[in-house]
Amino acid sequence: MIRIILKRRVEMYLGKIPKKINIVIISLCFLFTFSFIAACRATETTEETTEVIEDTAEEVVEEEVSPAEGEVRLTKNSVDDFYPSWSPDGKMIVFASDRDGNEEIYVMNVDGSRQTNLTNNPAYDSYPSWSPDGEMIAFDSDRDGNFEIHVMNADGSGEVNLTNNPDIDSYPSWSPDGKMIAFESDRDGNDEIYVMNADGSGEVNLTNNPDIDSYPSWSPDGKMIVFASDRDGDKEIYIINIDGQE
Numbered sequence: 001m002i003r004i005i006l007k008r009r010v011e012m013y014l015g016k017i018p019k020k021i022n023i024v025i026i027s028l029c030f031l032f033t034f035s036f037i038a039a040c041r042a043t044e045t046t047e048e049t050t051e052v053i054e055d056t057a058e059e060v061v062e063e064e065v066s067p068a069e070g071e072v073r074l075t076k077n078s079v080d081d082f083y084p085s086w087s088p089d090g091k092m093i094v095f096a097s098d099r100d101g102n103e104e105i106y107v108m109n110v111d112g113s114r115q116t117n118l119t120n121n122p123a124y125d126s127y128p129s130w131s132p133d134g135e136m137i138a139f140d141s142d143r144d145g146n147f148e149i150h151v152m153n154a155d156g157s158g159e160v161n162l163t164n165n166p167d168i169d170s171y172p173s174w175s176p177d178g179k180m181i182a183f184e185s186d187r188d189g190n191d192e193i194y195v196m197n198a199d200g201s202g203e204v205n206l207t208n209n210p211d212i213d214s215y216p217s218w219s220p221d222g223k224m225i226v227f228a229s230d231r232d233g234d235k236e237i238y239i240i241n242i243d244g245q246e
Contacts, residue, residue: 074112081106083127087134087154094118094128094137105139107154118156125150129172131198138162138172138181149183151198162200171215174198175222180242182206182216182225193227195242206244213238 075081077099084095087107094107100117103124108115119125123143130137131151138151144161147168152159163169167187174181175195182195188205191212196203207213211231218225219239226239 072112074108074110075115076112085128085130086110087130088132089134092154094130096126096128096139105137105156116156118152119159120156127171129174130154131174132176132178138174140170140172140183149181149196149200151181160200162196163203164200169194173216173218173225175218176220177222180222182218184214184216193225193240195225204244206240206242208244 074093075095075097077097079097079099081095081097081099084093086093091110092107093110094105096103097106097117098104100120102122103126104117104121105119105125105128106115106117118137119139119141121143123141124147125139125141125143128137128139135154136151137154138149140147141150141161142148143150144164146166147170148161148165149163149169149172150159150161162181163183163185165187167185169183169185169187171184172181173183179198180195181198182193184191185194185205186192188208190210191214192205192209193207193213193216194203194205206225207227207229209231211229213227213229213231216225216227222242224239224241226237228235229238230236
């Protein structure tokens with residue numbers, strides 16, 4: 001349609017101009033016309049492509065935020081909530097959150113209600129772990145200037161620093177019988193897996209090698225500990241007996 005209209009306009013205008021000049025002008029006009037048409041088509045194609053991309057992007061975003069079947073969101077705020085852990089009786093969840101400006105330990109009911117800050121101090125408190133009887137929570141904190149392993153009652157009272165040394169101790173994990181705690185420490189110059197009694201006594205380095213060993217977790221029978229290590233050049237999963245024999 002655009003091409004036809006332009007052609008007719010040119011013919012009407014050129015009726016009074018000499019023939020030779022007409023030929024040149026007509027040629028230039030047709031060249032302009034075809035260039036204009038090509039540009040219009042390119043614009044239409046670009047707009048169509050943009051619309052397709054936008055529609056596709058909207059579909060992808062919708063798919064990404066759609067909850068899985070049976071999924072329920074428990075915390076709803078604009079900051080980070082992380083490291084969740086079920087209480088042994090299944091009635092509560094402990095987690096870390098920076099909603100108060102720094103990481104703190106919170107608990108809530110399993111339906112997300114009654115979210116309560118247990119630590120409430122200006123330091124970083126993180127990585128909570130329930131004792132098997134549900135009476136205590138172990139966590140790591142830098143409230144003494146470096147990260148240490150602390151324990152407190154499940155209501156936040158009675159906080160105690162178990163490790164109390166100038167190096168970094170973190171990622172506590174209770175043994176199934178509640179008598180020991182495994183943790184990660186760099187007190188020997190690199191991260192190793194340690195165990196200690198639940199009162200902080202009897203600290204023992206289980207891994208004792210020059211590479212990084214981290215994230216300890218007990219076996220259900222309490223006889224072994226699984227952990228991650230980069231001793232082979234990248235992070236791999238290892239297990240070790242609690243006497244240190246791999």
